[in-house]
Every structure is written in C-alpha cells, then in structure tokens.
Amino acid sequence: MPHKKAKQSIREKVRNEIGADLPPQKGSLRSEPIPKSASRILNAQNIRDDFRKKRKSCEERADNEGRVGKRQKKTKSDVKSTVQTTLKIQPGESMQHFNRRVEDDLRPLVKSAMQTARSRERGAAREPSGPVDTRLEKKTEKKRAKYREEEGAKEISLQLPPTHPDRPKEFASVNSSAPKRLNDIAQAPPEFSKLPRGATAFSTKKDGVLSMAQKLLMEKERENAITRYRELKSSRKLRVDTITP
Template sequence: MPHKKAKRSVREAERKTKGEDLAPSKDSLSNEPIPKALSRVLNAAKVREEWRDKKRKLEDGGGIQGEKRRRLDDGAKGKRKEAQVTAKLTIKPGESIQHFNRRVEDDMRPLVKAAVHSSNAVVRGAAKAEKEAKAAKKVKGKPVKEDDDDEATSTRARPPPPAAIADKHADKAKEFQKHSSSAPRRLNDIAQAPPEFKKLPRGAVAAASDGFGGKRDGVLSMAQKQMMEKERENAIARYREMKARQRKLGEKSDERDRDGEDED
C-alpha cells in the first residue's frame, strides 16, 4: 500500500515532469493581506506628511475657525450626552421597576455627588468669608492703646515659672549597696545557721507588735483555745499509747525469736 512517503529521487522526478510554471493558488503569500501593524510602519512617512500639512493649514488661517468648530463640537457633544441620559432614563420593555430604579440611581449618582461637593464648597467659602469679615471688624474697632494695655496685662498675668519639685527618693541610694564580709563566699558553701533578719520587712512590724501568734490569735476565742489545747493533749496521749503498744509487741516478738533459737 502506498501509504509511505516516496523517495527523494522519485519526488524530484515527478516535480520535473510537472514543471514549475503552474498558477499560484488562492492561499499564496502574494494574495495574503498586509497586517495593520505592518501597514502603519510602511505608511508612517505618508501619515506624518499629512499631519504636518494639516497643522500648517491650521496655523496659517484656520485657527479661529478651529476654535469655533471646537465650541460647536463641544455643544453638540453636550446635547448628545443629555439625549443619551434622557434615553437611558426611560424604562425598557420587559424591565422591572426595581431594576429601572437601580439604573436611574446609578446614572444620577455622579451628578448628585458633584452637586453635593459644589454645595459644600460654597458653604465653606461663605463661612470663611464671614469669619474674615468678623475678624476685620474686630481689628478695626480696637484702638492701638487697648492693644498695648492687653499686652501689659498679659505680661503681668503670666504666672511665675514653677519651682523644681523636690524628689522624694533623693536621699535613698540609687544603686544596690554592697556589704563587705570577712569570710569570702565560695562555691558549694554550706550554711551553718539560718539567716538572721535584723530589719523586718514591710508589714511584719505590725504583726510582731501584736504579740506571739499575730493576727490569727485574735480570731480565736478563749473557749476555742481551750478546746484546741484539750485536743492537742488527747492527740499526744494517744500517740504515746500507740508507741508503747508497738514497743510491747516488738519485745514479745523478740522473746519468741530467742525461744525458738534456744530450742534449736
């Protein structure tokens, strides 16, 4: 089956027999249209010359006519915009009232916003003009002597500068105090006695002045104290009895062990 490509020699022989003077097809490169980008590049010089001629004509005598033409064009554009707005604001066939109201609000929003901004600017300008007029009237009504008197009274009424505030912690040491001891501190030293606090901390002076026990003794009454003492004595007595009982049981067990050893 001739499903494979023919040899090169066969293909060249067929090309020679057919010849090369056949007419090009419709899809040839000569019939392909030129792209716009390429046409702009090729016709750039021509476009530039046309623009220069047009500009020269406007500069020579068509300046006034050009301005009039611009004004007429602007007026026509404004009329077109108004006509477009009025055409937009009409309800379309098949459009609901809700959608029509929304479209109207969207179209009128920039106009309302511009009107609000202009009105705010007018109000601010009027308020500023009123303030300036009032200030000018005040300046014109006051004489020069009154200004001098005001300056003198202001200088007199000024309070003296406040004195330096005394610092409460001026007498106290700002850094940690260092106490020199005869015995040098070494690593892994063992304390032979608990530390002695010669100066009690804050809040401990009142508790020490109340007497032994501090604030807790004031909470208990005399009857409660007696009950606590009785319970304490009872607990001590029970503990002693338990210890004596254990001692007796231990002695009996020792005697049994000795008797067993003697029999052996």
C-alpha cells in the first residue's frame, strides 16, 4: 500500500543510490529572506555609506540655496509622496520595525492635523455663539429678585419672638457639682424629689418586707389551703367511687 513505509533494506538501497553530496533544494536556508535586524548588522557598512551620501547631498543642496549646514524642510506634498511610496512592509522586516517606520512617517501629518484642529477650536471659541436677547435676561432678573423678596419675607415670619426670654433654658438648669463619669461607683441608691409619670406615691424601703408575725400567718394560711385542697380531692374521689358500680 502506498501509505506504508518501505522496508529498511529498500530505504537504505535508495539512500545509497541517491548519495549525500547533492545541491541545495528549494526549501533550503539560502533561498529564505534574511530578517531585517540581521541584515542591518551584516550590511552595516553599506547603510553608513548610504547615509553619508544622503547627508552630503543635503549639505550641497543647502549650500547652493544659501543655507549652509541646514537641511531643507519637507513640504506636505513631499511627505505624502514618501508615505505613499514607503508604507509597505519590506521582505524580512518584522511587524515591530514596520509599525515604528509607519509611525515615524505619519508623525508630521498627525502633528499638522492637530495644529489645524486646535486653531479652528480657538477661532470658534472667540466668535459669539449667537445674538443675546436682553429682554429675556431682564425677565429672569426680575423673577429672581421677586423670589428673593418672598424668601426673605418667609424667613422673617418664621422667626417668632420667645415667650419667656428671662427663663433659663433646660441645659442651663441641669447642673451638678461633681461630674458624672462612666465607671463611677455609686455610694447610695438614687433619690428622686419628683414623682415619675404615672406614679401616685413614693415607695419606701420597707414596702414588700414581711415581719415574723406576718410570716407565721402566711405559713398557717398555706397549711389551711393545703388541707382544704386534700379534702376536696378525697371527697371527689369518694363520690366517683359511689357512682360507679
């Protein structure tokens, strides 16, 4: 079957017939393009020579025009033409270097566009937005003045005079000789001079305390209640026994 590998003996025989000293094929490294970073290193001398030639030509052109040692400024048309011709990725150039080259080429165009936009904004801000209606402004001013007068009259009416100006206020009457703190120890229970709300009379300390005679009476009454309860239970039990056959 064609998809199966041939035997090892057959493969070795074919390899010996072909040999090892063969010319490079299409997929060899020689036909691959060199990366841009590597080509800069290999062709460093040529790049320097080209740069020196360009600089020399610029200086000669400036000397002819009377501007020694200065380069000519590129016009917008020159920049556009160079951008249109150079904005293409070169063989072996990485995307990082291509993006950097594009930004360098488009920077003057972006700068000029930003300057023109700013100048237009300044001109629009200086120009008046439209005719000002003086009548409308006068009406609004009158309404505001009327509203202020009404608010002032309301505030004066709300400020009523006090009924008892000579009487001290609540916080002025509540004074104590010793300051009260959070963790102070109470030496005695509090004593109230006025009755609280809903109370009819003060309760003394002796209220609720029983004497010995009262305790004896309470014990006797308790015993009587217990005996009565037992008698009641026994009478009910006898009645039930007599009724049932």
